[in-house]
Amino acid sequence: MSGEVKGVAVAAQQAGRQAGQHGRRQRGSSRVRSAVLWEALRTVLERIAPEDGPGDVVDVGGGTGGFAVPLAELGHRVTVVDSSPDALAALERRAAESGVTVRAVQGDAVDLPDLLGADAADLVLCHSVLEYVEDPAAAMVALTAAVRPGGSVSLLVAGQIAAALHRAAGGHFGDARRVLADPDGRWGDHDRTPRRFTRETLTDLATGAGLAPRELHGVRIFADLVPGALVDADADSAEALIALESAAATHPVLRELATQLHLVADRR
Numbered sequence: 001m002s003g004e005v006k007g008v009a010v011a012a013q014q015a016g017r018q019a020g021q022h023g024r025r026q027r028g029s030s031r032v033r034s035a036v037l038w039e040a041l042r043t044v045l046e047r048i049a050p051e052d053g054p055g056d057v058v059d060v061g062g063g064t065g066g067f068a069v070p071l072a073e074l075g076h077r078v079t080v081v082d083s084s085p086d087a088l089a090a091l092e093r094r095a096a097e098s099g100v101t102v103r104a105v106q107g108d109a110v111d112l113p114d115l116l117g118a119d120a121a122d123l124v125l126c127h128s129v130l131e132y133v134e135d136p137a138a139a140m141v142a143l144t145a146a147v148r149p150g151g152s153v154s155l156l157v158a159g160q161i162a163a164a165l166h167r168a169a170g171g172h173f174g175d176a177r178r179v180l181a182d183p184d185g186r187w188g189d190h191d192r193t194p195r196r197f198t199r200e201t202l203t204d205l206a207t208g209a210g211l212a213p214r215e216l217h218g219v220r221i222f223a224d225l226v227p228g229a230l231v232d233a234d235a236d237s238a239e240a241l242i243a244l245e246s247a248a249a250t251h252p253v254l255r256e257l258a259t260q261l262h263l264v265a266d267r268r
């Protein structure tokens with residue numbers, strides 16, 4: 001191994017330790033909610049980052065940097081494209097507080113190729129954004145163009161079936177029926193989420209843009225059914241619930257019931 005490559009490998013090991021530290025900094029309930037996702041992201045980054053070194057990551061609709069800043073702390077070169085100047089200002093403050101650099105670009109997801117050029121990233125994140133964009137299919141085409149061949153897209157969206165379960169659990173049985181029947185998975189005019197997805201609608205969106213779906217994870221299958229105070233108060237419970245979430249995340253039935261669906265899809 002050359003000195004330079006060895007240095008990069010050591011940096012990657014340090015980054016892995018920092019990832020664990022990042023996880024431990026979060027409270028029990030927030031750690032439970034994001035553990036499956038971070039595990040999936042670590043796996044993708046290990047696969048696609050050149051020589052275990054830093055990769056180019058673009059976080060579309062990255063908001064205030066909840067993913068971008070920890071990824072920059074891991075040593076990756078991160079760009080956030082977001083339509084909200086306020087979110088980008090908060091991102092820049094958060095990055096400065098953490099001592100990392102994240103490039104902030106204001107713009108719409110559909111304009112990604114114009115904003116960054118084609119093949120700009122090893123990994124494009126689009127987390128909790130496809131629910132809100134005007135045209136998800138057009139946004140997917142733009143995301144795909146921004147990924148280098150061999151790179152991946154990480155899509156996180158609200159699950160339609162979970163919304164029906166949660167409305168029913170709250171006693172809103174008519175809402176639950178409407179969520180299931182509505183093509184956008186909404187329960188009514190007061191529903192603040194414009195669109196939700198199923199495994200099928202999400203994978204169709206990715207394949208329609210020319211991506212090859214790799215793996216679907218269910219995120220928060222059990223976590224939202226458990227009082228947050230329970231896992232915040234007891235570290236052993238938090239660990240046990242993370243293990244359960246992790247075991248269920250790729251279960252072919254349970255994953256479709258998750259509050260959020262996470263799809264990793266590759267550019268061929």
Ligand SMILES: C[S@@+](CC[C@H](N)C(=O)[O-])C[C@H]1O[C@@H](n2cnc3c(N)ncnc32)[C@H](O)[C@@H]1O
Nearest residue numbers: 061062063066082083084087108109127128133
């Ligand atoms: C719910 S937040 C998600 C933030 C972040 N991705 C996360 O998971 O924590 C949605 C973000 O998407 C941004 N957004 C919404 N529509 C967008 C669009 N068409 N193009 C770019 N960003 C958009 C919003 O400004 C907001 O910061």
